[in-house]
Amino acid sequence: MSVLLQRYGWALTSIIVGLTVLWVVVLVVLPQITMIDYSLRPNLPLPERDGPNDVLTWANYTTLAGNEIHRTIFVKTIWASALVTALTFLVCYPIAYHLAQVATGPRAALLVLLLIIPFWINEILRTFAWWIILAYSGPLNQALVALGFIDEPIRFLSGNSGVIIGMIYAYILFMVFPLYNAMESLDRNQIEAARDLGAPVWRIHWRIVAPHAKPGIATGCIMTFMLAAGSYAVPALLGSPGSRWFTEIIYNWFFEGGNWNQGAAYAFILLILCIIFIFAMMRVFRVGLGDIAK
Amino acid sequence: MSKKTMDRSSLKTQRAARTFTRRTLLQTAAATGAIAAAGPFIVSRKALSSSGEVKVFAWAGYFSDTMMADFEKKTGIKGTRVEFGSNEEQMNTVKANQGKGFDLIMPTIDRVPQYVQEGLLKPLDESKIKFDNVIGGNLRGSDEGGGKVDGKRYVAPTDWGTEALTYDMEKAPLAYGTASYGDMWNPDYAGKVTCRGHSGLVGIGLYLQDAGKLPHTMREAFADEKKMVANYDIILAFAVKHKPAIAQFWSNENEAQGAFRTNGCVIGQTWDSTGARLWDEGMPIRYIAPKEGALAWIEGFGMLSGVENIEQANAFINWYYTPEVGAMYANETKINSTVKGADAHLEAFNKKFFAAAYPGDALSKLWSWPIQDAWFISKRNEYAEKFLAA
Numbered sequence: 021m022s023v024l025l026q027r028y029g030w031a032l033t034s035i036i037v038g039l040t041v042l043w044v045v046v047l048v049v050l051p052q053i054t055m056i057d058y059s060l061r062p063n064l065p066l067p068e069r070d071g072p073n074d075v076l077t078w079a080n081y082t083t084l085a086g087n088e089i090h091r092t093i094f095v096k097t098i099w100a101s102a103l104v105t106a107l108t109f110l111v112c113y114p115i116a117y118h119l120a121q122v123a124t125g126p127r128a129a130l131l132v133l134l135l136i137i138p139f140w141i142n143e144i145l146r147t148f149a150w151w152i153i154l155a156y157s158g159p160l161n162q163a164l165v166a167l168g169f170i171d172e173p174i175r176f177l178s179g180n181s182g183v184i185i186g187m188i189y190a191y192i193l194f195m196v197f198p199l200y201n202a203m204e205s206l207d208r209n210q211i212e213a214a215r216d217l218g219a220p221v222w223r224i225h226w227r228i229v230a231p232h233a234k235p236g237i238a239t240g241c242i243m244t245f246m247l248a249a250g251s252y253a254v255p256a257l258l259g260s261p262g263s264r265w266f267t268e269i270i271y272n273w274f275f276e277g278g279n280w281n282q283g284a285a286y287a288f289i290l291l292i293l294c295i296i297f298i299f300a301m302m303r304v305f306r307v308g309l310g311d312i313a314k
Numbered sequence: 315m316s317k318k319t320m321d322r323s324s325l326k327t328q329r330a331a332r333t334f335t336r337r338t339l340l341q342t343a344a345a346t347g348a349i350a351a352a353g354p355f356i357v358s359r360k361a362l363s364s365s366g367e368v369k370v371f372a373w374a375g376y377f378s379d380t381m382m383a384d385f386e387k388k389t390g391i392k393g394t395r396v397e398f399g400s401n402e403e404q405m406n407t408v409k410a411n412q413g414k415g416f417d418l419i420m421p422t423i424d425r426v427p428q429y430v431q432e433g434l435l436k437p438l439d440e441s442k443i444k445f446d447n448v449i450g451g452n453l454r455g456s457d458e459g460g461g462k463v464d465g466k467r468y469v470a471p472t473d474w475g476t477e478a479l480t481y482d483m484e485k486a487p488l489a490y491g492t493a494s495y496g497d498m499w500n501p502d503y504a505g506k507v508t509c510r511g512h513s514g515l516v517g518i519g520l521y522l523q524d525a526g527k528l529p530h531t532m533r534e535a536f537a538d539e540k541k542m543v544a545n546y547d548i549i550l551a552f553a554v555k556h557k558p559a560i561a562q563f564w565s566n567e568n569e570a571q572g573a574f575r576t577n578g579c580v581i582g583q584t585w586d587s588t589g590a591r592l593w594d595e596g597m598p599i600r601y602i603a604p605k606e607g608a609l610a611w612i613e614g615f616g617m618l619s620g621v622e623n624i625e626q627a628n629a630f631i632n633w634y635y636t637p638e639v640g641a642m643y644a645n646e647t648k649i650n651s652t653v654k655g656a657d658a659h660l661e662a663f664n665k666k667f668f669a670a671a672y673p674g675d676a677l678s679k680l681w682s683w684p685i686q687d688a689w690f691i692s693k694r695n696e697y698a699e700k701f702l703a704a
Contacts, residue, residue, distance in 0.1 A: 065688065066412065066432045089703045156561070156578030173578060175505065175561070261560045264703045276402050276512075277695035278409070278688075 059284035080285030090269055094290075097266035098297060100180060101248035104187045108195045108244050109237070111188060116199035116236075117229065121208060139193055147257045150186050151177070154258070175260075182258035183265065187248050194247060195240040202236025203229060238307040242298055249294050266290055367392040368626035371407070371416040373613070374399050374567060375587075378646055385633050391626045399566035401425055408434050414620030417627040423460040423469055423612045424683040430463045431688070436617045437466035442628045445470070447635040452652035456612045460685045470631050471614035471652045473643070476680065477513055478608035478671070480570075480589040482580040483598045490673040493604045495521040498581055504559040508573035508582035511563055511698035513609065517583045519549045520606040520681065536684035539693065546697045554704040563702060574599055590648035590667045601671045607681035608672070612652070 024033050060076050068074065084090055115135075119128055138146065153160050154176040161173035176182060206229060214224045230237070255265035270290065273283030302308070370377065374397040385393045398404045401422055408419060413434040421429055429435045445453060452471050456462075461469035479497065481488050486503055495517040498507050509517065519532045528548060530541040562577050564570035570588040573579040574597065586608075589601025615631050617624070633639055640653025645661045650668070686694070 066409070066434070089700055093703055152576065155572075155576040157576045175578075177577075261557060261563055261702070269699070269703075272695070272699060275406050276698070277692055278402065278406060279692065280406075 055284045055287065058281050059288055061281050063279045063281045080282050081289065083282060084286065084289055090266075090286075093264050093269060094266050094293075096264075097249060097290075098293070100184070100265075101245050104184055104191070104248040105241050105245045107184065108188045108191055109241060112192060112195040112199055112240070115192075116196050116203055116233075117225075119196070119200050120203035121206070121211065121229075135193065135196060143190055144253050144257075147186050147190065147254050150182070150189065151257050154182055154185070177258060178260045178262060180260075180263045182260060183255050183263050186254040186258040187251060190251075190254060191244045191247050194243045198236040198240040198243070199233055200236070202233040206232045234307065235311040238302065238305070238311060241301075245298065246294060249290065366390065366623075366626055367394060368418065368623050368630050369394045369396070369416045370630060371396050371398060371404065371419045373397065373420055376420070376643070376647055376649075381639070381642060381646070384639065384642070385630065389626075389629050389633055391629055393630060399568070405429070408618065412620065413618045414622075416618055417621045417623050418615045418630060419618060420472065420613050421469070421616050422683070423456050423471070423614065424686045426460040426468050426616065427463050427685055428688050428691070429616065430468060434619055435468045436619045436621060437468055438470060438617060439624075439628070440467060443470055444632050444635045447637075447654050448652050449654050452612065455682065456614055456652075459612060459682055461612070461614060469614035469616050470635075471612050472634060473614075473647075473649045473651055474610065474612045475586045475649045476603065476608035476610045476671075477517075477583060477585050478589075478601060478603045480574065480582050480584045480592070480599060480601050482574070483600050485580040488581075488600075488602055490602055490676065491605060493602050494524075495583065495604050495606055496525075497604075498583060499556045499559055500581075501559075503581050506561055506578055506580040507559045508562045508564055508570065508577070508579040508584070509560065510565060510570075510583070511702050512694050514563075514583055515546065515549050515553055515694075515697060515701060516609060517606075518553055519545060520604075522549060522552060524606050532681075533684055536686065536690060539689060542690065542693060546693075550697050550700055553701050557701070557704055586671060587648050589671070590664075593667065594648065594663055601667070603672050603676040603679070605679075607679040608676065610680040610682045612682075614652075 021033075021037075024036070028036065059080050060078070061074060062077055062079065064071070064073055084094070119131055123131055152158055155161070156173050156175055156177075160176070161170075164170050165173060210228055211224055214228055219227070250267060251265070252267040252271055255263060255268055256271075259265065259268070266286075267290070270283050270286045273279050273286060277283075368391055370393060372395050376397075377393075377395050382393045382395055385391070396416070398407060404419060404421065405425065405428070408416075408429070409432065421435075426435065448471060452474060455474070456469055456471035457467065461467060461471065479488060479493055479495070485506075486497075488497060497503075498509065498517070516532065519528065519535070522528050523532050529544050530538075532545065535542040535545040561579050562569070562573045564573055564582075564584065567585065567587060570582070570584045571592060573582060573584075574588075574592055584601075586601055589599060592599035593601070615627075615634075617627055621627060634643070635653055637653055637655035637659060640651035640656030641659030643649075644651040644656055644664055645659075648664060648667065
């Protein structure tokens with residue numbers, strides 16, 4: 021604080037601190053506390069609120085344990101989010117490595133620009149674009165039929181494939197940049213030394229590049245996983261009758277069932293279990309919190 | 315924080331302290347925070363409320379810019395329109411704002427008792443609204459179907475429409491008299507069907523009811539929870555068995571049109587407006603009432619309990635209750651207006667569509683949505699959820 025004061029003076033400092041506090045309190049803390057409050061109360065019509073029936077209860081949290089369909093969807097969501105994270109990593113690793121160690125100067129800058137430009141468009145619109153591309157009568161199917169590869173259009177948007185494609189695309193940058201940051205600091209001489217000593221490509225990556233990029237890998241994976249598990253737009257737009265995401269159930273409690281209390285409880289269960297899952301994974305891959313903060 | 319906002323929030327705080335006895339700290343803090351964030355908006359709203367404006371929360375696509383301009387030209391009142399896509403979205407937005415923020419909303423009449431129970435609607439002043447301009451049958455239908463609660467009229471009916479079968483003339487031809495909700499599950503159309511979660515179940519219910527496979531009628535299921543469960547267990551089993559036939563679920567007009575436009579569907583249970591708009595665009599899509607009866611609904615204007623511009627809101631309703639405006643609405647939306655004399659101004663397409671959709675005795679067989687109470691909605695949602703997740 022004193023450093024801040026010295027550098028900016030009291031006027032600017034109080035504006036900076038004030039805005040930060042306002043942001044955190046009004047936009048993060050208060051809504052979360054309100055949601056917790058909602059999740060601990062029964063769903064009552066407005067005139068009955070604060071009446072004798074309005075008591076604190078865990079009932080909204082125990083609903084999930086008693087609903088087999090929701091449990092299954094929950095597990096599927098975690099599993100599918102992990103799959104999305106793994107696939108995104110596979111797609112992004114070569115890109116990040118190329119940017120950090122192979123491409124140089126203007127070429128690297130151009131590649132970064134090409135990666136970023138599509139992300140200037142809103143996420144919903146990009147997802148909708150995928151819906152159009154993959155639709156039954158969409159351009160991809162029309163092209164494949166016109167070229168004679170298939171007779172009948174393929175239903176790309178069936179099962180979970182549409183959702184997974186959409187998510188990998190939506191979260192590429194969240195994976196590429198942490199990886200790129202971590203890989204960029206690797207001394208190229210180490211790679212050359214390994215090559216001189218006769219190491220094959222996979223061993224260079226396994227023993228030198230990946231361990232060095234571990235903090236970046238962890239950060240990228242955590243961000244992608246959390247975004248995937250909490251995404252609503254992608255499953256809502258690219259989902260099929262056969263795919264159901266846990267966030268859609270939360271949405272459904274709020275907007276179809278009109279039971280906000282239940283929806284709030286489900287949202288917290290998702291948040292808490294995702295955090296537990298991430299800590300468990302960090303244990304498994306031996307990543308500490310300190311590594312990520314680097 | 316400006317002085318105005320401070321005053322406003324302390325006022326709000328006092329009021330909140332009186333009405334909310336127990337959640338005080340939390341709710342007030344949240345409200346104050348929200349007001350601090352929304353400060354400029356509140357100030358501008360205050361400034362405008364005296365100069366004659368009305369805020370309408372309307373179905374997406376119901377009131378075009380042309381219509382809003384026509385309203386302003388004829389009355390001098392500035393009309394603001396915000397749109398929603400489903401009854402559920404409307405209900406939850408209004409609940410979140412505790413009946414404030416808009417003057418008029420547009421519930422479907424079968425949902426009105428729930429709004430009244432939640433204290434969100436205010437009875438209409440019948441002396442101020444020109445109910446004589448409404449088609450008698452529509453007004454009676456609205457009153458009896460939920461628009462009147464405890465003898466007070468809460469709804470000024472604006473339009474009525476149906477949910478029935480939309481089909482591709484070439485790939486899934488249907489004819490009146492034989493067309494049935496059961497046709498959607500014909501194996502020939504597997505993988506090319508669209509419907510909405512909760513109303514799809516009602517369509518299946520009517521099909522099974524006429525086939526004699528339900529223990530109770532569908533109308534009884536809306537009134538008694540035990541009978542509902544008995545019926546819906548059978549309906550759900552049928553729905554889950556046939557789910558692989560469904561290419562896409564829809565939940566609003568846009569998605570329903572998309573199912574036929576880009577997603578290769580050839581048959582589905584949709585709103586009349588979906589079938590009409592696709593036909594109007596020249597697609598080989600038609601719409602027809604099945605022999606079990608098309609699901610019929612009436613909508614209308616309701617006045618929120620937190621209404622700020624009562625006079626202007628009445629003016630908006632009365633503006634709508636003129637034959638020219640009623641017809642303008644029907645021509646743009648392809649939905650049936652309840653205004654007397656509007657049919658004289660209808661475009662040829664609307665008449666052609668109406669005749670094709672309801673041939674023979676279809677109009678006498680319409681199946682009006684029964685009143686849907688809160689318990690029914692929550693139970694219905696449980697079944698719809700199982701259908702969607704299966």
